[in-house]
Amino acid sequence: MDSEVGPLRSVLLHRPGAELKRLTPRNNDQLLFDSIPWVDRAQQEHDAFAEVLRGRGVEVLLLTDLLQAALEDPRAHVAGVHAAVDNRRLGDDLADSLRSYLSGVEPAVLGEVLMSGMTFEELPASEGTSLVRKMHHPHDFAVDPLPNLLFTRDSSVWIADRVAIASLAMPARRRETALLDIVYAYHPRFRGTVRAYGAHSAPVEGGDVLLLAPGVLAVGVGERTSAAGAESLARSAFADGIAHTVLAVPIAQNRATMHLDTVCTMIGPDAVVMYPLARDSLVAYSLRPDADGGLRVDGPAPFLDAAAQAMDIDRLHVIDTGLDPVTAEREQWDDGNNTLAVAPGVVVGYERNVETNARLEEAGIEVLRIAGSELGSGRGGPRCMSCPVARDSV
Numbered sequence: 001m002d003s004e005v006g007p008l009r010s011v012l013l014h015r016p017g018a019e020l021k022r023l024t025p026r027n028n029d030q031l032l033f034d035s036i037p038w039v040d041r042a043q044q045e046h047d048a049f050a051e052v053l054r055g056r057g058v059e060v061l062l063l064t065d066l067l068q069a070a071l072e073d074p075r076a077h078v079a080g081v082h083a084a085v086d087n088r089r090l091g092d093d094l095a096d097s098l099r100s101y102l103s104g105v106e107p108a109v110l111g112e113v114l115m116s117g118m119t120f121e122e123l124p125a126s127e128g129t130s131l132v133r134k135m136h137h138p139h140d141f142a143v144d145p146l147p148n149l150l151f152t153r154d155s156s157v158w159i160a161d162r163v164a165i166a167s168l169a170m171p172a173r174r175r176e177t178a179l180l181d182i183v184y185a186y187h188p189r190f191r192g193t194v195r196a197y198g199a200h201s202a203p204v205e206g207g208d209v210l211l212l213a214p215g216v217l218a219v220g221v222g223e224r225t226s227a228a229g230a231e232s233l234a235r236s237a238f239a240d241g242i243a244h245t246v247l248a249v250p251i252a253q254n255r256a257t258m259h260l261d262t263v264c265t266m267i268g269p270d271a272v273v274m275y276p277l278a279r280d281s282l283v284a285y286s287l288r289p290d291a292d293g294g295l296r297v298d299g300p301a302p303f304l305d306a307a308a309q310a311m312d313i314d315r316l317h318v319i320d321t322g323l324d325p326v327t328a329e330r331e332q333w334d335d336g337n338n339t340l341a342v343a344p345g346v347v348v349g350y351e352r353n354v355e356t357n358a359r360l361e362e363a364g365i366e367v368l369r370i371a372g373s374e375l376g377s378g379r380g381g382p383r384c385m386s387c388p389v390a391r392d393s394v
């Protein structure tokens, strides 16, 4: 995979499931949702999203299926049990009994526990007494749910022929990487895939990583990906020979712009759609390998200039969404800039971003509209909800 826009062949999605039913007004902030989604409708919206992609000849892989198939391998099953049970939360006694229970369940059941979590009242009845069990509320989580699995973009990212398991910054998402790790290590389809980066390195989330051109990455640095993360991703990509330039792009550290792809996504090999207010303010530090194995850092320079130079093109075109600041801010919040390209000039976008979509079409872009009133409650659009696994070159 060497671009954001080459014809999309295969993509990893997660159809939201019971993990969304765990969200309540008391935990939604911590679990990174801005409201409580209506789960059935979210599933319908997601099914429609998958259908749009299939209609364009894209193979849709669903995380639940991949995880379940991977867990058929006994080693994966052991890793799954390990990922579910946290001794620090449960204490040794309860942890041991949960571990022995989970060791005997079918892959589908273990997969469900890994995704949706488990409350104290759902724990298998065990003999004896546990202080931990007695002192917890029955609705407390013994195993945390992972509602943000929906945003498959963030937990793993393909660069060239390698996959990097992300190092997720927020506690609510950290355990996602264990699931992706199991899929890529044990699912027959992915066995033998070479890894990039390391899941235990400094924080890097896939929503911050843009494949601007073959060998050129842009990496947002903000709430999720740290400067240390961008630097070590660059170092490892250079060492693996899968990039020659990495642009580290500071983004505002707030909820509306938690990832670079909330303000900028690619819609063609030399064109992006961008939050109008970011257009003139985004800058980039350029990282390149230097002669003696170190890193050379230049900049900061205006992002669009640094990108064009690294991509070896005259200009990186910005589709002028020309919106008034209030509309621009509203549509940015609703992921208007978070498009998923299925081919150069063909993108999936939320239908609700009426103005942004109209401007994209005026610029000759085909916009495949999907509903996202429920899906968007977790603050993510079509790009966030997809992890491309294979694209043809442009």
Ligand SMILES: NC(=[NH2+])NCCC[C@H](N)C(=O)O
Residues within 6 Å of the ligand: 031, 032, 033, 148, 151, 153, 154, 173, 206, 207, 208, 258, 259, 261, 262, 378, 379, 380, 381, 383, 384
């Ligand atoms: N690539 C993205 N923009 N992902 C959006 C992730 C949204 C998710 N609720 C989070 O806060 O982590």
